[in-house]
Amino acid sequence: MDTNLINKYNVPGPRYTSYPTVPHWNVQDFRLKTWKSKMIDTFTKTNKTEGVSVYIHLPFCESMCTFCGCNKRITKKHDVETPYINAVLKEWSMYLNLFDEKPVIKELHIGGGTPTFFNPENLNYLLTCIINTSRLAENYEFSFEGHPNNTTKEHLQTLYDLGFRRVSFGVQDYNETVQKAIHRIQPFEKVKQVTDLARQIGYTSIGHDIIYGLPFQTMNDVINTIEKTKELSPDRIAFYSYAHVPWLKGNGQRGYNEENLPNGKEKLMMYEEGKKLLQGFGYHNIGMDHFALPTDSLYKALTNHTLHRNFMGYTHAKTDLMIGLGVSSIGDSWNSFYQNVKNIEEYQDLVNNQIFPIAKGHISSDEDLIIRQHILNLMCHYETTWSTENKTLEKAPLKMFPLVHDGLITIKKSKIVVTEKGKPFIRNICMSIDQYLGNNNQLQFSKTV
Known part of the structure; x- marks a missing residue:
C-alpha cells in the first residue's frame, strides 16, 4: 500500500449515484412545469420499451443505528404506518394522473428506514394498490431491504406472493464490540435464520450488506464477517466503505470519535483483503463495491455490458425513468432529478393537498x-x-x-x-x-x- 497515494486521494467526494450530485441541486433553479414536461417526455418515450423503476422510502425504525446516514424517524409507535401509506398512495396517484397510460414497472425497490418495521398486512395493501394500478414488465424485479432482527416469515411470504424475489439483509459486522458501537446487535444465528427462511420460501437473489471502516473494527473483524458470510452463500454482497458524515442532521453518527475509526490506509487494506477473500469464495467484483456469484443477474449484467447504476446502487435493470415515492425519495427522468421533502409531516401535508412534495431538483443541460x-x-x-x-x-x-x-x-x-x-x-x-x-x-x- 502506497501511503502517500492514499493520503493524496483520501479526500471528501461523491459516490456518484447521480450527476450532478444532490448537493448541487437547488429549488431556485428548479421549475415544476419544466420538470413535469421532462417526466412526461421520458415516460412517453420509454414506458412501453423499457418500463419504469419505482423506489418507495419507508422511513420508520424502532431504534437508531449509528452508522446509518439515511433519512429515518425513530419510533416504536406503529400507528404511524397507515397515515404514511395513505400519503404514499396519494403521491402515486399524482403520477398516474401525470401520465396518459399505466406505468409499466420493470423494477421496484423498498428501502428505508426499516421497511420491515411495517406489518405484512400494511405492506400488502400498499403494494397491491400500486401493482393494480400499473402493468408489470415481462422481466420485472421486486426487491426490498430487510432487517434480520424483525423480518418475519410473514413478511417474506407476503412479499414473495406479491412477486418479490430479491432481498438484501444488513449485516455490517459480526463483532460484538462493533455492533454495540453502531447500535446494531444481531448475532450470526439470527442472520442465518432469516437467510435460510428466504431461501426456503423461494427468493432467488439474497444479498448481504457488509461495511468496512466502522468504529473499533479491525482487519480480523472484516475477515471473520466475510468467512461467516461465506457459510450462508448469499447470491450477492455489497461490501462498501462506511461514510462518516456526522455533520449531516439526524444521522446519529456521534456515538464515537474520529480516533475510533480505522484510518485511510487501514480501510483500504480492509477492502483489498476483503475483496481477495470474496473472489476466492467465487464472487465476482461488480463496480466499486458489489460482488456477485456467477448465477446472479448482477454478474450477468456485468458480462453482457448492461450494468447500470442509479440511486439504488448497481442494478441490471436500466430504465431512464425512476419514480421516487415517500419522504426524501429521489426520482430521475435521465434529463432531470428531484428529491422529496425530508420531514414526514410536511410530506404528508403536501400530498394530502395534491401538491408534489418536491424539495429540490435539477434540470440537466x-x-x-x-x-x-x-x-x-x-x-x-x-x-x-x-x-x-x-x-x-x-x-x-x-x-x-x-x-x-x-x-x-x-x-x-x-x-x-x-x-x-x-x-x-x-x-x-x-x-x-x-x-x-x-x-x-x-x-x-x-x-x-
Whole structure:
C-alpha cells in the first residue's frame, strides 16, 4: 500500500449515484412545469420499451443505528404506518394522473428506514394498490431491504406472493464490540435464520450488506464477517466503505470519535483483503463495491455490458425513468432529478393537498448528460470513450494527468481506462471530470477511501 497515494486521494467526494450530485441541486433553479414536461417526455418515450423503476422510502425504525446516514424517524409507535401509506398512495396517484397510460414497472425497490418495521398486512395493501394500478414488465424485479432482527416469515411470504424475489439483509459486522458501537446487535444465528427462511420460501437473489471502516473494527473483524458470510452463500454482497458524515442532521453518527475509526490506509487494506477473500469464495467484483456469484443477474449484467447504476446502487435493470415515492425519495427522468421533502409531516401535508412534495431538483443541460454517461461508464465498466467531435471532455487528459502519473488510469486517444491500481480510487477518477465540484462543497461528502 502506497501511503502517500492514499493520503493524496483520501479526500471528501461523491459516490456518484447521480450527476450532478444532490448537493448541487437547488429549488431556485428548479421549475415544476419544466420538470413535469421532462417526466412526461421520458415516460412517453420509454414506458412501453423499457418500463419504469419505482423506489418507495419507508422511513420508520424502532431504534437508531449509528452508522446509518439515511433519512429515518425513530419510533416504536406503529400507528404511524397507515397515515404514511395513505400519503404514499396519494403521491402515486399524482403520477398516474401525470401520465396518459399505466406505468409499466420493470423494477421496484423498498428501502428505508426499516421497511420491515411495517406489518405484512400494511405492506400488502400498499403494494397491491400500486401493482393494480400499473402493468408489470415481462422481466420485472421486486426487491426490498430487510432487517434480520424483525423480518418475519410473514413478511417474506407476503412479499414473495406479491412477486418479490430479491432481498438484501444488513449485516455490517459480526463483532460484538462493533455492533454495540453502531447500535446494531444481531448475532450470526439470527442472520442465518432469516437467510435460510428466504431461501426456503423461494427468493432467488439474497444479498448481504457488509461495511468496512466502522468504529473499533479491525482487519480480523472484516475477515471473520466475510468467512461467516461465506457459510450462508448469499447470491450477492455489497461490501462498501462506511461514510462518516456526522455533520449531516439526524444521522446519529456521534456515538464515537474520529480516533475510533480505522484510518485511510487501514480501510483500504480492509477492502483489498476483503475483496481477495470474496473472489476466492467465487464472487465476482461488480463496480466499486458489489460482488456477485456467477448465477446472479448482477454478474450477468456485468458480462453482457448492461450494468447500470442509479440511486439504488448497481442494478441490471436500466430504465431512464425512476419514480421516487415517500419522504426524501429521489426520482430521475435521465434529463432531470428531484428529491422529496425530508420531514414526514410536511410530506404528508403536501400530498394530502395534491401538491408534489418536491424539495429540490435539477434540470440537466446537454453537457450534464454527456458527463453523466461518462461517469456511468467509469463506475460500471472502468472505461469510457468520447468522440473527437465532442468538446465536453477535450480538456480531460490535462485534468487527469496526475491520475495518469500515479498509474490510476491510462488515456489513449479518446479512451480512458482505469487500471487495477486505480479501481479503489474510482470516485476520485470521476471527480476529475465533475464540472460542479469545488473545494467549497466537497466537505458535504464522505472521504473516498
